[in-house]
Amino acid sequence: MSIPEHVFGQHPGYRVVVCGIHDFDPAADIVVVPGYEDPHLPVPEEYLEALRVAVERGARVVAVCTGVFALAAGGILNGKAATTHWRHTEQLRVMYPGVDVVENRLFVEDGAILTSAGGGAGIDACLHVVQTDFGATVADGVAKDVVFSSVRGADEPQHRDGITPSRDSLRATREWVIENMGSSITVQRMADHSLLSRRTFIRRFARETGMPPMQWVALQRILGARRLLEASDWSVERIAGATGFGTAANFRTIFRREVGVTPTAYRKLHGPTAEGPHPR
Structure with missing residues (x-):
């Protein structure tokens, strides 16, 4: 245990x-x-x-x-x-x-x-x-x-075949996406950044992360928004722009669908002044 x-x-x-x-x-x-x-x-x-x-x-x-x-x-x-x-x-x-x-x-x-x-x-x-x-x-x-990376997504694979590139092969591109989350991110832009053809990039990205590129981007946007709701006093509109959701309305719709609560409700539960649950 x-x-x-x-x-x-x-x-x-x-x-x-x-x-x-x-x-x-x-x-x-x-x-x-x-x-x-x-x-x-x-x-x-x-x-x-x-x-x-x-x-x-x-x-x-x-x-x-x-x-x-x-x-x-x-x-x-x-x-x-x-x-x-x-x-x-x-x-x-x-x-x-x-x-x-x-x-x-x-x-x-x-x-x-x-x-x-x-x-x-x-x-x-x-x-x-x-x-x-x-x-x-x-x-x-x-x-x-606990000297561990941030929690990985459930959909990541347990193992990869012997010819799969190392986990860090596209690390620079993934970091670039996170640093530029507020901009328009497309598969082609990611492929160009990695200096790979679109087809090769999609195949390699799926092998490394266990999911298609844009699905991974969507998850990163949700995660980035959650962190901002937890740690900042930014408005919903500002967070929507910073994480690439565009409008506040679009952000609210997608966030509620993926997380189960509205951004405002999430902030009340996990924001700087929230204590959160106390399970045992």
Whole structure:
């Protein structure tokens, strides 16, 4: 349990309690299920029942790596999307056909259930929870404290083939996009900046980030807007222009669709004077 302890323990908004089957905290707001060595081994019914009760009560559940098998064994993942370490995805699919197994993704969030791949992806998943609870700026700070990059997107792949360029191949172009977020960003402009043909750029970008270029740009714009809402007193109009959304109306529409709340509501929850939730 060292990964969630390390991540959640960096913020005073969380109270981390490590427990076993017999001292399971029934009131926990977030339950983290660690991976275990052999997913074929049966999970004690008492443990499965405790997980089912937590889910029925509305707790969020994070399963790291093979911890997903415990959730599947308890029937918690029936009809839900989930992932695990790439070595175990086929095993998960065979053992639990009712689970919608998503391959080669760092983590998958389906409602209140979040499943992740290996240890590194477990950090991503826990940072995602911090970002959801306290905002992107706080998550960035926790990532720095645990000596990790800012939380990566759920859609990033777990692995790449042997001929895939290194992760840093297009890093300069990605940094350029972030520095020029308020301008008109197109695939062609990114390809020109990287000195690659449009087709080669699209293929290489997808290999490095796990998503098409403009989808990545859209995510960066949302993330940039979240950080400005959290840390600045800029107006919605100014943030819309700075992050490339154009008009305030367009920004409000897209932000609400992607984040689930309006920019104003998000600022009230995660802005400089907001305390945010205090899960345990």
